[in-house]
Amino acid sequence: MLALERYARFSSEDREAVEGLLRSPLTRLRAGETVIHEGTSSPVIRVLSSGWAYRYKDLPDGRRQIVGFLLPGDLFNLHIRLREVDHTIAALTPISFHTIPLAQFAALMERRANLSQAALCNELVTSAIQREWLVSLGQRSAFERLGHLFMELFTRLKLIGMTSGNSCGFPLTQNDLADATGVTPVHLNRVMQDMRREKLVELRCKRLQILDEDRLRNLAMFDAAYLQVRHESIEYQ
Amino acid sequence: MLALERYARFSSEDREAVEGLLRSPLTRLRAGETVIHEGTSSPVIRVLSSGWAYRYKDLPDGRRQIVGFLLPGDLFNLHIRLREVDHTIAALTPISFHTIPLAQFAALMERRANLSQAALCNELVTSAIQREWLVSLGQRSAFERLGHLFMELFTRLKLIGMTSGNSCGFPLTQNDLADATGVTPVHLNRVMQDMRREKLVELRCKRLQILDEDRLRNLAMFDAAYLQVRHESIEYQ
DNA sequence: CGTCATATTGATCGCGATCAAACTTTGTGG
């Protein structure tokens, strides 16, 4: 299922067109491999089919900032007409993704305005997620940042049916979490232990368990509205 | 001039269509007034015609994080189909903006795919700016963050012809700069003094002067590529 | 069973927060 379908009511023709896109060839990468590198460009757009990926930017001195995570169904590389991408995208787990030639995508957008608007919405939600990260990095404590990130990812996973009960697969290492929240791995480890001690979350064997969702939501000041979740679709499903 | 024109080569029909949009009524607001508030929505898109505006998010405890600045020509509120906006937009100076009914805009996008892609590009650049802010807030020191912000704004102003030599009008207070860079006003003031002492920039009477652009660019690790500037257009103009 | 990534612990340091108070500029109404 494509994330696009969340942002527009699709006609059967729309859906057919989208399914046409997903018949495009599937590329597989191993964990750690790079999909597209900062400073390059290629005339394609991509849809993550399985696995987790992440976007990051490198600094001259070797540090890096992770600027977002991609989950199955997410559309990315909508870099139509931009000279080059400003960040790198790499696989966190083994992944597979569809690659759709830009020309084909553009032609489709032209015929089906509905899809075009859905693509724009996809970008708008990505943008909204980044703004929430800005609030985290600018104003929240390390504890709150981490809690917020857990809530974001858990909520997004729930939306695509990749949770079971209060837990979900979770491939991020403490190092990854540190690079995403802008703290050092050492400090992240300590914050992680606080959360465990507080019985808020449990993270082991690549599996995340949210032990007290309500309290975590409050502590992290998390409100799912920016993810454009309908309340029904998140509460029960 | 609309920012859109930077992202696509417009045919004369395209340009005509855009100019049609700009004949829509102009709204004026005084400094400090709010354009649209977080949590609300309205079926229009807007184009800033004059003045500076900014996007911010409030926290429950009264703090705020500024997540971006809007300059003349910038398109915003592309919240087609999104339930509600996730942040507030307010005027920093007296501003005027065009308000285009969503239906009219959508119809135009449908007829002129070129414009539709340019609108998407506009969103992509906004998004790229936010990612650069994420790097600042996550990895850079207060000094580097401020330097980077100065470079971003100066470069964007240069693009729209709002600089003269090495200086530009600059309405942000130290308080605004603090809320954008995620430091306290007190600390921002001290960083500001360092920059002055280092003869990098001078900021007084709402006017910013970049005294040593090369050194500032290096210290702040600024590379204008993410703004999609053509090198010619920024070097000489 | 050795190697390499990941997680953990302890000790110390420093950037930027916080608190509190003056000072300076800008704006407004009498």
Place this chain on the structure above:
DNA sequence: CCACAAAGTTTGATCGCGATCAATATGACG
């Protein structure tokens, strides 16, 4: 044009979150 208020800037003293440095577990995996 001055008096006063309000906004913005500056200074000083102290505190603490998270960085840094350094070592030690604990796995995962060929």
